[in-house]
Amino acid sequence: MLKHLNETDVLPGRVAVIGGAGFVGGAVVGSLRKEGVAVASIGRSDVDLLATDAADKLAGLLEPGDTVVFVSAMAPVRNVVMLRDNMTIVANVIEALRAKAPAHLINVSSDAVYRDVLYPMSESAAAEPASLHGAMHLAREVALAAELDVPLGIIRPTLIYGASDPHNGYGPNRFMRLAIANEEIRLFGEGEERRDHVLVDDVADLIRRMVLHRSTGVINAATGSVHAFRDIVETVVRLSGSSSAIVGQARQGAMPHNGYRPFDPANVARAFPDFRFTSLEEGLKKTLASGMRDA
DSSP states (O other), X not given: OEEESSSSOOOXXXXXXXXXXXXXXXXXXXXXXXXXXXXEEEOTTTOOTTXXXXXXXXXXXXXXXXXXXXXXXXXXXXXXXXXXXXXHHHHHHHHHHHHHOOSEEEEEOOGGGSOOOSSOBOTTSOOOOOSHHHHHHHHHHHHHHHHOOSOEEEEEEOEEXXXXXXXXXXXXXXXXXXXXXXXXXXXXXXXOOEEXXXXXHHHHHHXXXXXXXXXXXXXXXXXXXXXXXXXXXXXHHHHHTOOOOEEEEXXXXXXXXXXXXXXXXXXXXXXXXXXOOOOHHHHHHHHHHHOOOOO
16 A cells, blocks of 8 residues: 655655556656656667666666656566566666665566455455466566665556557457457457456546655556456447457467456555546547557
C-alpha cells in the first residue's frame, strides 16, 4: 500500500524520467508536463545504460533533489542474458542516483512479481515470481530498496495497452493492428483465458499522482476487471468495423496463469479516491481513435 509524504498535490522542482522515450515513459512525461511539472526525459539517445560509463553519464544528466521515475527495462525477459543486462541497468542507475541524492524515486515494476492465485490479488500477495521477467522486476525492487536511502514508490502494472506501444505481443495492441488491416486474428486455444488489461494513460496518471503526493510503498496498476481474449478480439473487431476473421488454434503448452489472473484494485481507490480506471471498451475506443503505431 502507499503512504503519501505530501498530503496534498505538491509540484516537485524537477522530475527525471529514465526511459522517457519509451512507451510507458513517454506517457509519464506527457502526463507530468500537462500538469506543469518540469521534466527531463532521458532516453537511450542520451545514455546507453549498458555502457561501461553509463553511471557517470546518467549522473551528469541528473540534478540533486530530482524526483526520479525509473522505467527503463529490456522486456519481456526471455533468457538469463536479458536478466543479466537488466541487472546491469539497475546497478548503473543505483550508482548514478547514489551520486545525486534524489528526493523521491518511483520504480515501474510489473505484476509478474506475484505468483498465481485463484482469487483477486492485492499488494499484500506473495511476491514469488515464476518467470525470469518477474524475477528481474522483483530483484530490481529489492536492489533499489537495499542500496538507496531515498523515499521509494513502486508501481506494478498488469498488461498495458495503448496506441504508442512498439511491441506486438499477444493482446489488444496486436488485435487492433490486425483488425485495422482486416487480417485474420488467431487466438491461443479459443482465447478463453481471462486477464486484466490497463490503459497506458491510466498507468501514467497513477505515476503522476505518486509524484505529486511523493508516495512511498507499493501499488498495483490493475483495473479489477478480467476479460477473455476472445471477448477482447470480438470487441476490437466490432469497434473498428473490421472484416477480420477470428480463428482459434491449438495451444502449444499450458495456458498461462491457469487462465485466470484477477486483481483487487481497492488500494488504488484508498490512495487516490477520485481516480477511475478506464474501462476496456473505452480504452480500446480511445486507442483505435488515436491510430496504432507500427510494431
